[in-house]
Amino acid sequence: MSTSPLDNLAAQKAELLEKVTSLSTLDELKEAEPFITGKRSILSALQKSLGQLEAVARADAGALLQEARREVEAALEARRSILSSQARAVALESDRLDLGDVVVSAVTVPVSVGHPGLVGSTQRELEDVFVGMGFVVAEGPEVETDWYNFEALNIPPAHPSRGMWDTFYVELGEPETVVLRTHTSPTQIHLMENAVANNSLPIHAVAPGTCYRRDTPDARHLATFHQIEGLIVDRNITFADLAGVIETFTHAYFGPDIESRLRPAFFPFTEPSAEFEITCTICRGEGCRTCSNTGWIELGGCGMLDPAVLSAVGIDGDEWSGFAFGFGIERCGQMRHQIADMRALIENDTRFLGQFS
Ligand code: PHE
Numbered sequence: 001m002s003t004s005p006l007d008n009l010a011a012q013k014a015e016l017l018e019k020v021t022s023l024s025t026l027d028e029l030k031e032a033e034p035f036i037t038g039k040r041s042i043l044s045a046l047q048k049s050l051g052q053l054e055a056v057a058r059a060d061a062g063a064l065l066q067e068a069r070r071e072v073e074a075a076l077e078a079r080r081s082i083l084s085s086q087a088r089a090v091a092l093e094s095d096r097l098d099l100g101d102v103v104v105s106a107v108t109v110p111v112s113v114g115h116p117g118l119v120g121s122t123q124r125e126l127e128d129v130f131v132g133m134g135f136v137v138a139e140g141p142e143v144e145t146d147w148y149n150f151e152a153l154n155i156p157p158a159h160p161s162r163g164m165w166d167t168f169y170v171e172l173g174e175p176e177t178v179v180l181r182t183h184t185s186p187t188q189i190h191l192m193e194n195a196v197a198n199n200s201l202p203i204h205a206v207a208p209g210t211c212y213r214r215d216t217p218d219a220r221h222l223a224t225f226h227q228i229e230g231l232i233v234d235r236n237i238t239f240a241d242l243a244g245v246i247e248t249f250t251h252a253y254f255g256p257d258i259e260s261r262l263r264p265a266f267f268p269f270t271e272p273s274a275e276f277e278i279t280c281t282i283c284r285g286e287g288c289r290t291c292s293n294t295g296w297i298e299l300g301g302c303g304m305l306d307p308a309v310l311s312a313v314g315i316d317g318d319e320w321s322g323f324a325f326g327f328g329i330e331r332c333g334q335m336r337h338q339i340a341d342m343r344a345l346i347e348n349d350t351r352f353l354g355q356f357s
Contacts, residue, residue: 005049006061012042013068020075026083029076037076043069115357118345119226122333123208126228129252130206133245135230138207140187143170146177148186153269154308161268166214180212184229185269188305188324191231192313201320202234208329219290219341220297226329227300233315233322239272239304242323246276246302254278254336259285261296270303270324281335290340297335300327 016036023029034040046065050058116124127137146157155161165182172178187207195201208228215223232241243262250260258281262274277298280291287293302325307317334342337356344352 004053004057004061005046006064009046009064009068012046013072016042016072017075020072020079023079023083026080026087029080029083033076037069037073043072117353118333118337118356119329121356122336123226123228123329126253126327126329126332127206127208129249130228130230132252133248135204135206138187138191138205139209140181140184140190140207142181142210142212144179144181144186146179148189149179149181149183152189152309152312153185154306154312155268159268161266168212168214181209182213183211184209184227184326185324187229188231188269188309189313192233192310192315195233196314201315202232203322204232204234206230217343217346219343220331220334222330222342222346227326228329230302230325230327231322232324233305233310233320235320237304237321237323239323242302242304242325245323246325250278253332254281262302265301265303267301267303269306269309270301271306273301273303276300276302276325276327278335281338282340288340297331299331299335300325302326 019032019036023032037043043065047062050061050065053061131137149165149167150159150162151157167182168180169176170178170180184207187209191203191205191207195203206228208226210224211227212224213221215221217223230245232245246262247260250258259279261277263277265273265275267273275298277296279285280288280295280297282288282290283295285295287295291297303323305322305324310317310320310322330342330345333339333345339345
């Protein structure tokens with residue numbers, strides 16, 4: 001009985017198919033491929049051995065072998081596609097962004113949206129205190145004529161008292177006739193002119209806003225700063241009313257344990273005039289660099305309206321009297337929060353600024 005190289009083909013093929021099914025990764029498949037369908041496989045070895053057969057037998061055997069090879073190759077390809085889709089799924093899974101992580105990071109990464117600065121929030125707190133005392137809040141322009149900033153306030157041109165306010169002039173009209181306001185006192189003039197025009201006296205108003213002086217910034221001064229002006233024009237107003245308002249304000253804003261005092265001073269638009277001071281909150285009165293070792297910090301000026309100012313705006317000083325005050329808003333915030341050097345407000349250090357959110 002003649003033997004053929006393909007006598008065991010069925011069993012050999014079954015073994016190869018079993019081997020294919022057992023492959024569990026693409027790497028394993030790659031490694032095994034030469035032994036299953038490649039040069040080192042039994043199929044290739046059988047192919048070679050067919051050479052010894054007679055031509056007819058060789059053709060039949062060749063066809064048989066070819067069919068077995070096709071079957072094994074198809075099984076191998078099917079296995080490859082299963083394994084590669086499995087590998088893709090594993091890769092996708094490990095790349096996937098965990099939604100839990102995304103939500104957690106959205107919550108924990110701080111998003112900075114900004115907040116009102118110390119000056120703005122101090123201004124609002126001061127307005128609140130004065131509104132609580134019956135004042136209304138008004139506003140005046142930052143660019144003023146010489147008349148509003150000086151002359152109507154009883155400061156004639158070239159008067160030595162102008163030296164109290166180092167002025168920025170605006171190049172507009174005649175030289176030195178338009179200024180960046182050096183204080184909020186010109187709002188007194190606007191308020192009184194309006195009240196006269198509208199026949200709406202009395203006035204109980206505060207007017208906060210920005211002021212400008214040709215000054216070098218130091219621990220207590222900035223060149224661009226803010227004041228809040230106060231103005232009362234009414235009947236029978238005395239210095240006692242002024243002192244009472246200042247005292248009430250001090251305790252409402254700084255608390256009951258902060259002392260205040262009025263010291264005689266001079267302003268061309270008030271008579272008598274006073275400087276309003278409180279205990280330095282940085283050294284508690286001991287004396288320090290911020291208060292130049294006096295233990296006191298000047299917050300602003302005040303006084304009874306000078307008759308010359310009332311007559312400049314056409315108010316009858318026999319019927320009406322009043323007082324005015326002007327406080328530095330930065331100074332108030334500085335004392336409230338014990339800031340040793342006011343320049344910190346304009347240095348843009350977010351570690352400092354962020355404390356007042
Ligand atoms: N305008 C004055 C200043 O800036 C302060 C002040 C206001 C004084 C009102 C008296 C009355 O120095």
